[in-house]
Amino acid sequence: MAKEDKIVFCTGGGCTAKLGAGVLSHILEKLPRGEKDPDLLVGYDSRDDAAVYRITDDIALVQTVDFFPPMVDDPYTFGQIAAANALSDVYAMGGEVKTALNLVCFPESMDLNILGEILRGGAEKVAEAGGILAGGHSIADTGVKYGLSVTGLVDPRRLTANDTGKPGDKLILTKALGVGLICTANRVGEAAPGAMDAAVASMTTLNRSAAEISRSYDVHAATDVTGFSFLGHLHEMMGGRLSCRIDGSAVPVLPGAWQAADDCLYTAAGQRNRNHTGPFVRFENVPFAMQEILFDPQTSGGLMLAVAPEEAESLRDELQKAGLPAQIVGEITEKRDAEIVVSYPE
Template sequence: MSKEGKIVFCTGGGCTAKLGAGALSRILEKLPRGARDPSLLVGYDSRDDAAVYRITDDIALVQTVDFFPPMVDDPYTFGQIAAANALSDVYAMGGEVKTALNLVCFPESMDLNILGEILRGGAKKVAEAGGSLAGGHSIADTGVKYGLSVTGLVDPKKMYTNDSGKPGDKLILTKALGVGLICTANRVGEAAPEDMAGAIASMTTLNKNAAEISRKYTVHAATDVTGFSFLGHLHEMMGGKLSCIIDARMVPVLPGAEKAADDFLYTAAGQRNRNHTGPYVTFENVPFAMEEVLFDPQTSGGLLLAVLPEEASALEAELQAAGLPAKIVGEIIPKTEQEITVKY
């Protein structure tokens, strides 16, 4: 711990700490399924963002959990980022946040005031989401980890899933990419202060506003872009039955992210993402730094929405009017031999 009482650098913080998608899939596919509960509308076998369990014809529970080590020095900021990241899965399913439970791993030897700041940051975001912080669980550990278990509600007839897009749908990304690269650069003292400030502003922004705006439009599928990268989550959206074309020039990128990639400040998680998703992707004249941005693991990333084509421009404009860097970045097409084509 530093003299200022800040959290010391933690290797693999944020969503870079996730297990790789390939390794996780191999484990999950071996788990016993048991009898199918018809009220479990979305479970872990769908690779979706959260579980959805129907209570009535009009009400379903949305359940999710997420926690990770710190990726920034300030504990209050870390608490906000971790909470915003966990809350995002409810928004990606089209739901509203209702309750949250703290998940804490914390060393007994560390100043408890640091833990207090982490929890204060998390509580701020739960309140901003309109939810109630209802308790939690803590254990003594060798390192700091924090996150939330979140419960939301959604009308099962209006919920979003990640692989229900249709050919012709436009793809809209609501936040800029590159936080993993910028945080890596920051850990080695190579990120400009204003670039790190931009990454923090992005990570602490809830997807609440974007989700609420999106409900006015015909959204066929949605996911939030986190540790598996833009291309990794896009691969999940295609679901083995669709393909897509991405215009890399339209993808919003945080200032400093491409420079970090050019300076070879990669994350191990980014390379795992490339190894897992790369075989499904064809790049056409895309600069290597931009490839790295597209494989970069995001912490508290934006929503990726598959929208009825005739409504996409209006949704993009309303998201931008709300202060979000949202852009139409591509479109879904019928399944072809190449799943994802990225042009520049």
């Protein structure tokens, strides 16, 4: 591929391109609700990962959509990441992927071979997920954007919404944090050696195996950690009725992320996350670099699982045996004055 044909790196690529949580909440609050349908098990009221609609007592549809500009130069890799990110919402709800539709924005003046590589990467991830790519929609645009609309199925009795955790539940994170910081460092040529390779490996890993393993355990709630950051999605999990304590030293971090944070290679999205979620967080002895990692927007991040305390270690061990960097990172408590307390050893 000629140099001039490469995708131009977008400073707002991946999940850093999301609207901020505060702005989005303000918009959603103004939408007309309409009559409540008892079969709509999950809508946007809980700020959950996907919508869930019950068809029968045993079957519910899981519907989600996600797309964004590129955060890597290689179109095939971008397609893989964008697809893995979109598919993740079905896994976060406890579902299985069934079908996917491509969503494409692409400049007419750009080499169509680039688009072909993006779609090839996405199609391979849909197939890896066990789903069927059933069509899509494309429009001409001034920049490249790609993602999927995904439909899955879930047993309504096994649904894992994001805000149904219980006091005492242990919190398990299945992927390491820091992809936003690393992608920013890479864009300006300051990424640590090997850091971008590790970030890409993480972003292209489906959450399928983590979801499948967790189905054998007493998981009360789940979400995937994406653009609103570890702390932002944790805030959504607390749902205004719970609190939690996080051991900052237990949170898995990608190599190079700490250095990027120390070098002040922050994203605007990370600062929006801090502004929105910061008032709900109390840090105790947490280095500023680690704070930035916890506010860092993730693209195709891992699952955060609220699991019964007696099963947490077994679930963590099984996830690690599957090759995932999963760790127990904290515990849900009854509601306290500070919603999220993050501590760090002296």
